[in-house]
Amino acid sequence: MSVAQFFEGKNIFITGGTGFMGKILIEKLLRSCPGTGKIYVLLRSKRGRSVEERLKQLLDGEVFDKIRENNPDALDKIIGIGGNVAELNLGLSDSDRQLLVDNVNIIYHSAASVRFDDFLDESILMNIRGTREIAQLALDLKNPTILVHVSTAYCNGDRYEVDEKLYPPHGDWRDAILLAETCDKELIHIMSEKYIYPHVNTYTFAKGLAEHVITDMCKGKIQTIITRPSIVINALDEPIAGWNDNLNGPMSLMLAAAKGLLRTSLTKLDLKLNYIPVDLVIKAIILATYDNYTESNCNEVEVYNITQPVINLTHLPFSTLARSIVIDLPVPNVLWYPRLSSTSCYYNYYLQAIFYQMLPAIFFDIFLKLMGKKTMVVKIQRKLYISTVILTPFTMQNFTFKNDKMINILKKLRETNPDFDFRIKLSHEELYKFLIDMKNGTVKYTMKESMDPTGQTEKKHLQRLKIIDIILKIILVCLSCWLLLFKFNTIEWSLNQVYNHFQKL
Template structure:
């Protein structure tokens, strides 16, 4: 039966070059290309030596990860198409050997640049090296690929986050990228750190700053091949592919949801009526694959920007995360939760700070005190501070909202035939948020917290015990407080016994609902 997919036909017999394949999106991209385009000639992965492992060993570990589970069972022979290329985006020429460079130059026709640092708190000098100089080094290598027809560069929609609307255009640079890179070369780390805030000029972090300037590095180059820039919004777990809820990164809301499930996080400063521009991970991946086909087959301009987000087409609100995830979290608790999930998003910063003291700081210091009494090394305060710092980095995004314009992306959807619209779906209008958010939580439970679904019966039993303990502690606290009051007042005594009766009935009803 002839192939119905124009996109799959495009990749048949072609060789691909990918940087950042060990990252979250890179893994999904590699898996999707292997699974849907089995006639690809081969895929070169740029992988640096790390922790005593060379590129070949690291690629083998990569292919053994759970994201490739289905392929290992159904088509393991496809892994032979994956070719490790030892290198590093921080090195001239990406550190690629002459023999590998010759091999790639003679074969590669499509390149995907996914390598970057996505840490919001990355020191500026390091962020520039990875997200700007790394782009320049990638372009220099791509110029040597004789048969290269397109480069797909992964950026972020938030390069323009000081504007309320995220358009598919490259706005004027906040500074000259070349001058910045040259200046930072001779400044020491301390000086750069001191200058960082003024250089960011209102941008929330070094990630958005350097990713935006990285786009200008591309625009300023005279390239013999076209480039498509992919700008996803907040990338969260997969929805359906390669498996429901797959995620291996705690960036963004994922870390907070994981912390809530473990009973650690009780509050997040957030305006719940605002849109959160989530996008399941397979959507930008499918757009990347389709954009390469479209750029080559339809002779697109030398530089085209595609934004992929949900806010302008199928919005989901922060309140929806509470509405859908929290009840599902209660019905499907994790087995090692320290305390029943609780807390909420707080629209009041003062309320948020009070809850931070009551439910984060005080428990952390209390637990560390008990740990010290047992003669062991305390760690809860340190863990809490680290988690609090990660949550603070989200604050810029949780109290603002943007509208992402996806005109180029939606135009590309219309260019796909009906078969490819299903196979490489990246239309945000097709997302069922209730279904997705439930899959998102189960994915966090399974892949981040390493708690398989077969632990659910034991987890629910443990959860019921925690609920009983929680209500018992509250009852004891109320009892001790009330006892001091009723000794002095007959009216208080009457009210006390009435309240006890109501609380008893409520507690019985609550316990029955969890049993």
């Protein structure tokens, strides 16, 4: 039985279906497993848009272009279900819950708040209690096949070598839910840092406990797996090379560096990049779903680290290669000539952030204010600084993730399921092309910016910025020399005055 045959006729419920990974999961299932039954997607009203409007927005996305071209009727399988993971009973109506209980066979729980600076109570309600509600729904299904929980490779943040297994929890998930539901919010905020220790943020703390929710509730009762992707980035090949629709993770920093906003970073120069393209993550999750159900039983909850980096570079050569690309093929609307220095010394980073980023940002905003335009550069720099500081625990420490299960599944199933095969490592030429696709995909699909097809407009603009950058540096050097010379002459004059005074005495 192939992967496509396994999914034939099975109805699927997905949380987080409108998210970065969720869209690719839906698209891959519809395109590579055409016999899949209905796909129910949990949707909540957001920014004044109803569930129906959000479903239409999802289906209109460019990520489904291939399906619209080759099998447009497949999109009719996607059904929006009103609800919210952060609410009790997932915010489902009685009729919708019964619909899911009667029809769903497979659940993919990928909805989560991925913000590292969420308040503790919000993170608990979304990532821990929401997982409890999903587990309860899975247990109530009339014809369950498997529950797939999407966690993160960093949910054991106090461990720098992570195996494919469940580690002891840092707390009790039942107590955490009770705390978030009943305790005073201000008190929770005050005690947050101590409560989540040794985790460094509420996200990894909550995702770590969520794994124990799944295990405690589902082990021995329903087939269940936990998947742990590392840092998920743009699509490598499918459905669109370089596709991305959000600026979570490293993409916001990469784009800021390409536009000349980010001038310095705080990181180990030999940091291993645990980046993995989103289409490879989804392929691995689907393969793990198939293999676990056909090979295992519900007495164990298997953990899969989906962490094999296709980018076999550390931070310094990667950033050097990326900078060469944005110089040769610049992005539109560059604010300043791209230069990025990296340091592992916090004090050095802090000084560079002040002089290379914040002070120029103040001058830019003054200029915008005088031009009668909206000021924004200081605000952007503040966000970049906060992001850098929040990510420090992950950029200043190397993590090693064992992923034998993922590699073994790929070796075992790649020949019989070519549509789910993927590359483990990229050659230098493949990596160079992927970085170009990442840049173009982020500009086109995330920033919604248009580029000159020839690239000449962006190159001319970047060349002008380079000349301005050189002129300002020359002025700065001359000014510094003048100040030093002036200071030296002042000191020399003062010494002569003192000497003459003593001569008169």
